[in-house]
Amino acid sequence: FRAVPDDGGLVDADEDKDIKTEASNDSWGNNNANDGRLLSPSPGSSASAGSNKSAAGASEEQQTLLAVLQFLRKNKLTESVEILRREAGLPEDSLEPKGADSLLSRVTASSTAGAQAPTKVAAGEDQPDVNVVLSAYSQQGDPALYEVYYSGLKRFIESVLDCHRAELSQVFYPLFVHMYLELVYNNHESEAKAFFEKFSGDQECYYEDDLRVLSSLTKKEHMRGNETLLDFRTSKFVLRISRDSYQLLKRHLQERQNNQIWNIIQEHLYIDIFDGMPRSKSQIDAMSGSLAGEAKREANKAKVYYGLLKEPEIELPLDDEDEEAENEEGKPKKKKPKKDSLGSKSKKQDPNAPSQNRIPLPELKDSDKLDKIMYMKEATKRIRLGPDNLPSICFYSFLNAYQGLTAVDFTDDSSLIAGGFADSTVRVWSVTPKKLRKVKSAADLNLIDKESDDVLERIMDEKTASESKILCGHSGPVYGISFSPDRNYLLSSSEDGTVRLWSLQTFTCLVGYKGHNYPVWDTQFSPHGYYFVSGGHDRVARLWATDHYQPLRMFSGHLADVTCTRFHPNSNYVATGSSDRTIRLWDVLNGNCVRIFTGHKGPIHALAFSPNGKFLASGATDGRVLLWDIGHGLMVGELKGHTDTIYSLRFSRDGEILASGSMDNTVRLWDATKAFDDLETDDFTAATGHIHLQDNSQELLLGTYMTKSTPVIHLHFTRRNLLLAAGAYNP
């Protein structure tokens, strides 16, 4: 079947593109031709039978029928061609390039191209979609032989050289799953069960969750609507195998005429072949674990502008207040040079930074400038952290949160704290003595003297002052909240499928953004405001602007729920973590996926960009924190220590310390500087993406801090590097 250029499906046209390019690297085409010959006798009839069923009707189906006929004829199966043609009621000359010349010419062209190991990538793009018609699992061999095939391959892989064994063992899991599904699909229930019984124990432990889902599925009807399986069918499982190992496998399968397995490998697996030394078991284990295998190397090749944007020039007012304060402290002159150094640093354009207006960012308002000045002032008083100078930790305990605390956020200046609750409320507290006040009603506002200097103070209604405010509006648990950088707005995402924008001036809901239609697990404002991202159960992350009720971008590609979303510090990229155990980085400009990181063994629940934008940290239910180099698209570290889901990650303001908060009631501090310093950045690693991780978690762990039955669900570094943690006390 390889001879007919296929399309994996309408959805993943680009994946097929990848296959084609791969084919050109590797003498794939020739093999395909061989395979075609090898395979045609047995599955051919069933294929035609399958197509017969659906041959009636639409012209699209007719086209695919033509493609099938073409294929059969090419393989000199004239009898079948005749039968099929008669049954479909097609005229005899329909195969001649008269009626459907454009289509058929294309088919022939590409099929011949495929046979001659060509480079016709462009031609392959809009092929008739044969595989959609020939349902993925309809072809089948003798169900009793599946076990034989599988164990034969197993024996073979166990007998190969050690260096290849680890690599080839990767094949087991996807093969196992697909063979099992084929059996189930073709209603061989008992065989499927026996097959599962026999071989499920061999699979890597990190696939346990998926295997559990799989094992519960024993009927064809169940496959419909099961999303995990849908993923398996629509996306190809990606394996990275060295050329040598691959050749070994191919030769073996061809010698044994093990068509069943070879079919699956070609149909459902994407083998990313690289030249060089086979990888070790630990290297493979570090990268695998995701729902759909590893990321293709190609997927991480795009250029990412991870640098920071130039800070806007703000003339720092050397106001008297400031000077006085400094004088009091007895070092009046010290501040100026500091400011200058800050200024000069931001003036230099980072070569890795995107151009300033790559995506349009909102203009700075006066209040924003004031805030920036405040920030810089605070920054000069920041504590320099390091292994010998750990941050103090303040814990914000939510007491009496019987309704269930589900999300927490702090404002950047740590003046407000907000909690999202399972009873669908959002509560905002003031952490400072400054109470929360609403703006007066419209009628009262009319009475105000608009010319007065303290008009901003006058518009506030003193009667409403309180330490906390409750925002009601959602109709389901609030899973994600985020303050806008200017502290005027608050976003909340909920199980009810909406994201709401709240005003912190009036404490009312301004907008409900509808689009996800399924639970929205997370949302976050861009560091520059205006934009925000949300991700949810519909597997799509969306980029919104606060003044548009429809999303600006849809980031689709995850194979399972998008569980957490984070903006890159330069607002040009968005990182999403998912239950498919991958992390993707999306370009806000064009919506492309520019990075796929695999290696987690569980759904990802926490993401954090380092302040310099170069690195990403991720935490998952497996209790591990992984560190990623965004520029190179590499995993650069693994931090083991937590024993439960990590719900929060945060870098200190200067990026020296990484703090992680977990369900296991601890906060852990890690030496981020050291973790990123020890990078081996030789060309080979960069080129192949094969990392060698040292197990140095214990050296990097700077401290473990217990709470008492309070899961840590949010962490925040203040502008002076004091660590704030938050969670609900659960007696």
Next chain:
Amino acid sequence: MADREERRFAEISRESVKFMAESTGVELGDDVAGLLAEDVCYRLREATQSSSQFMRHAKRRKLTVEDFNRALHWSNVEAICGYGAQDTLPFRSAKEGELFFIEDRDINLVELALATNIPKGCAETMVRVNVSYMDGKGNLEPQGTVPSAVQSLSDDLLKYYQQITRAILGEDPHLMKVALLDLQSNAKIAALLPYFVYVISGVKSVSHDLEQLNRLLHMVKSLVQNPYLYLGSYIRSLVSSVMYCILEPLAASINPLNDHWTLRDYAALLLSHIFWTHGDLVSGLYHQILVSLQKVLSDPVRPLCSHYGAVVGLHALGWKAVERVLFPHLPAYWANLQAVLDDYSVSNAQVKADGHKVYGAILVAVERLLKMKALSLSQQSDGGSSGQTGFAGGSICYRVSSPGLSPPPEPLSEATLGIASHLQAGGAGCPLEEWTPVPLPAMYCELYSFFGDSLAVRFSTGPGFSSYSALKSSQLSDARKEPPGPTSNPDTTRKMPQLTANLNISPRHDGSPRTDPTPPSLAATGSGRSLTRSCSSSSSVQRSRSSSRSGQRSAGLSRDVFPKARFTSSQTGPPAFSFLIGGRQMGLRCQGRRPFQTNFAPTPPLSAVPPRAYAHKLPVIGRVGKPVRRWACSHYSLHLPL
């Protein structure tokens, strides 16, 4: 299929499906039921699978019914209502037949509606902050302590609390005993500790009721003795309650018929007990107590019962406390007391009686001071063979100390001794501030000048050895064989008023002892007075140097209501003493007449009240358990460095 994954999955058997069908009136074939069962199982697992997602995002470990319902909702299945309760539903099996059901009790709505114990609403959700780790290191507060205000009490605990408090404060003495015993040994009442402490702090409101005060003190005792309780900083509160009972002029004291003296004695005993068993919990507690006792003692405005409390309290804290606070203060205080005792007017009768109480208490305290000091000296110098053990052999039985003046407080005498012996051992554990002790002979000399024979008499005699187990038996027997002093106990009782009269006329000369431990041979005195007088005055100077209150004492000999002090002499030359004690008491014991000679170097002046005692009062940021209202304020300081 059931045998394969039965450990992991919910299985619904085909029989169950058939039963269900039957209950709705549908007859199912075996194969149909089987198919249905399988499908139901699968759907069940699927729903469970997707419900776990809601659990994870709600950051919980426990899957709730709500999660499951949400999963159903999103797969377009109607939610199952009625299972949202927090507690687990009991799943029961019926005895006859293999039937399982969820217990579903009938609820009497009328009863519920008319119930008087309306459930309180949930406390409001709030955020509290505490500095958990300073500079990455743990802070002093135990980590993650839960503010007591929100610590929810289980029903059982609440019931226990009510029962116990009712029993202790109620009428039935037997019930009280049981409750106290339980309080003493119950291992599970840690959560109730703040509540009990709160109840005990109610002493101030029942100061008219001696009985209640007594009960509360008993409660303190039980709590203190409970080995499972960690009192922590609650000790402060307990101590302040006990101190209240010791020192305050209780409303009950107004009526002379009320025996508040016993209460004070008991409270003092309790104080020493708390201090010796839990004193290490709060730093500076000892000094705090000393300071507050001293304050009361030096405040002439306070009634005599307060002074009595202070003396008893000092006594309970051990002889070192007496030496440290009471002894230096004695000359000043003596004048006040003397004035009271000298007033024979009828209107003064009650006050005078009180004064005698104080007198007796002081006498007991200083006697033990002398005794213990002598003992410590003897232990220090050359063991039991030396002749000084006789000092230790004396009795300090309370009964004798205040003869006829008040009913003897039974518990105090023995326990005090016990504490005293403890003090000896642990005396080093609570080092006092820089302080120079007055040498024993000088001390004796001075004390003798106040108490005259009554001191001397009781100093050398008495039956009470019971607690001095530390002494060697030989010493004990020695002491027993010792001939009783020239005066006997009844003599003392008779003598005391007489003595005061003597003192009144001429405090020192006429009170010269019949037994002759003194006058000591005295050298290097700067004054031209008589030997005895100069002795006392010079030692008083030494004392006045050692305390910061020398100014107060120079008020002269005015005989006002409470004259401030009576010693005016100011010494110029550096006091250098050389005592030679060779009296009979010494000689009797010595093998041969070996004079006991000690040289005392001049002592450096003392610093005033140690400032360290207040160090713990420095503000602590982010402390847990502040009231909500103050939360924001307390955080102001916290917020600033953010």
